[in-house]
Amino acid sequence: MTQIPDKEIILNAFDMNCVGHINHGLWTHPRDESHRFNELSYWTGLAKTLEQGLFDGLFIADITGVYDVYQGNIDLTLKESIQLPSHDPSTLVSAMAAVTQNLGFGVTVNLSYETPYQFARRFASLDHLTQGRIGWNIVTGYLDSAARLIDQTGLQDHDLRYEQAEEFLSLCYKFWEGSWEHDAVIKDKSQRIFTQPSKVHAIHHQGQFYHSQGVFQVSPSVQRTPVLFQAGASTRGLSFATQHAEAMFIGADQPAKVKQQVEQIRAQARSQGRDPNQLKLLVGISVITAETDELAQQKLAEYISYASPEAGLAHFSSSIGIDLSQFADDEAIPYQKTNSIASVNQRFKSQKITPNDLKAQLKLGGRYPLFVGSGASIATQLIQYLDETGIDGFNLTRTVAPESHHDFIRYVIPELQQRGRYKTAYRQGSLRHKLFQNGDLLPHTHPVEQYRCQPQDTKTASEKAATKVSTLA
Ligand SMILES: Cc1cc2nc3c(=O)[nH]c(=O)nc-3n(C[C@H](O)[C@H](O)[C@H](O)COP(=O)(O)O)c2cc1C
Numbered sequence: 442m443t444q445i446p447d448k449e450i451i452l453n454a455f456d457m458n459c460v461g462h463i464n465h466g467l468w469t470h471p472r473d474e475s476h477r478f479n480e481l482s483y484w485t486g487l488a489k490t491l492e493q494g495l496f497d498g499l500f501i502a503d504i505t506g507v508y509d510v511y512q513g514n515i516d517l518t519l520k521e522s523i524q525l526p527s528h529d530p531s532t533l534v535s536a537m538a539a540v541t542q543n544l545g546f547g548v549t550v551n552l553s554y555e556t557p558y559q560f561a562r563r564f565a566s567l568d569h570l571t572q573g574r575i576g577w578n579i580v581t582g583y584l585d586s587a588a589r590l591i592d593q594t595g596l597q598d599h600d601l602r603y604e605q606a607e608e609f610l611s612l613c614y615k616f617w618e619g620s621w622e623h624d625a626v627i628k629d630k631s632q633r634i635f636t637q638p639s640k641v642h643a644i645h646h647q648g649q650f651y652h653s654q655g656v657f658q659v660s661p662s663v664q665r666t667p668v669l670f671q672a673g674a675s676t677r678g679l680s681f682a683t684q685h686a687e688a689m690f691i692g693a694d695q696p697a698k699v700k701q702q703v704e705q706i707r708a709q710a711r712s713q714g715r716d717p718n719q720l721k722l723l724v725g726i727s728v729i730t731a732e733t734d735e736l737a738q739q740k741l742a743e744y745i746s747y748a749s750p751e752a753g754l755a756h757f758s759s760s761i762g763i764d765l766s767q768f769a770d771d772e773a774i775p776y777q778k779t780n781s782i783a784s785v786n787q788r789f790k791s792q793k794i795t796p797n798d799l800k801a802q803l804k805l806g807g808r809y810p811l812f813v814g815s816g817a818s819i820a821t822q823l824i825q826y827l828d829e830t831g832i833d834g835f836n837l838t839r840t841v842a843p844e845s846h847h848d849f850i851r852y853v854i855p856e857l858q859q860r861g862r863y864k865t866a867y868r869q870g871s872l873r874h875k876l877f878q879n880g881d882l883l884p885h886t887h888p889v890e891q892y893r894c895q896p897q898d899t900k901t902a903s904e905k906a907a908t909k910v911s912t913l914a
Pocket residue numbers: 501502503504505549551579580581582583672673674675676677678679690691692725781782783784785836
């Protein structure tokens with residue numbers, strides 16, 4: 442029997458261009474520097490740190506709108522800086538790319554409030570500037586406050602948001618891969634031809650949500666389509682994600698449930714004609730680590746003394762669109778259908794959960810599993826979690842910033858490396874090639890194929906060179 446080799450763990454840092462992201466209240470810790478999020482040096486420093494730790498990427502979450510559901514106002518959101526203020530994540534990328542060579546960037550953009558053309562142009566430009574290190578986390582939003590801020594209408598119906606996302610994406614595919622042939626740009630000074638006109642094509646799109654006609658303004662970038670991340674978990678969300686995404690975030694739960702989700706996702710991807718292993722599955726985690734298990738427990742207690750469980754509850758209220766301040770601390774929260782994140786709200790259908798339960802769970806780690814211990818013990822736990830569930834890697838939240846990343850790199854990474862489960866050097870190439878070792882472009886089995894203006898050679902330049910050599914030999 443052939444032995445399946447142990448999977449190398451994919452690791453992203455999970456962050457946001459704001460103060461309080463997941464682990465609320467820790468901004469008050471004396472060593473926490475997240476209040477410096479509006480300074481470029483905070484991000485360039487983080488990018489360099491992550492690259493030292495050989496992180497695959499920095500995944501930057503984002504929301505459009507504010508958390509105003511808890512107590513029906515934004516007072517706690519402002520006091521505890523619960524993702525408010527929060528700044529545009531894509532503004533950070535060029536600066537971080539300039540001080541790194543390998544780190545990928547997964548940037549969240551809510552498509553509901555973008556025009557496909559402007560968005561596609563921005564991300565294609567970033568793919569050029571990062572030399573193929575850009576990814577897009579496709580979200581459709583879940584906040585009424587955003588809808589009110591932007592067009593004064595309510596949030597669109599959950600499933601309709603995904604319909605719009607399908608069309609948005611197909612139009613982006615046309616821009617990214619259907620307008621310019623890959624060899625259109627020749628930069629021939631002697632003939633005075635920068636781009637060959639016969640190789641640039643107008644796209645035509647008449648849809649339910651968007652109309653567009655003309656040529657795209659950006660020449661082909663390394664990856665053309667950014668690496669596509671998604672986190673859909675509802676029935677409609679899952680069908681969207683398994684069709685398009687290359688990496689998916691699974692809302693963490695008990696390992697047995699995660700395993701079930703993993704199997705469902707891979708089966709669904711297979712039924713849609715995709716190679717299920719071309720879909721990397723990631724779970725968000727929080728980690729507190731130190732030299733020994735005992736010191737890690739002490740650090741946990743110290744961090745918790747600065748945490749704000751109520752801020753966690755306020756964040757959660759907006760995620761599900763229900764004001765949880767209306768329930769007594771020990772009262773079971775009844776299920777109510779809302780238009781927000783369906784998959785997070787779902788748990789109230791089957792489980793009896795009180796605000797106290799949520800506060801206990803959310804005080805540190807948020808909705809994500811919390812691992813506490815020495816580097817060796819964390820490495821063992823992470824490997825076990827990964828092997829038990831069949832996922833491919835983790836999105837690591839920050840706790841006290843940037844201390845928690847330094848700790849992880851110092852204590853956990855060497856232990857994972859010793860166990861042969863984490864790279865000891867970066868692979869060459871684009872973010873997509875690093876993740877899948879299958880070239881810079883999306884494979885032919887991906888839905889993008891139908892929008893390409895010509896057959897694509899999905900191999901990288903170095904792979905093509907290697908094939909040539911072997912053909913000659
Ligand atoms: C790890 C993870 C990260 C997410 N990050 C964001 C984000 O940055 N912005 C956002 O609007 N939604 C984010 N979401 C929510 C998803 O976009 C999506 O709404 C959610 O997973 C539920 O899917 P559903 O709408 O199909 O129920 C995230 C979800 C997960 C699991």
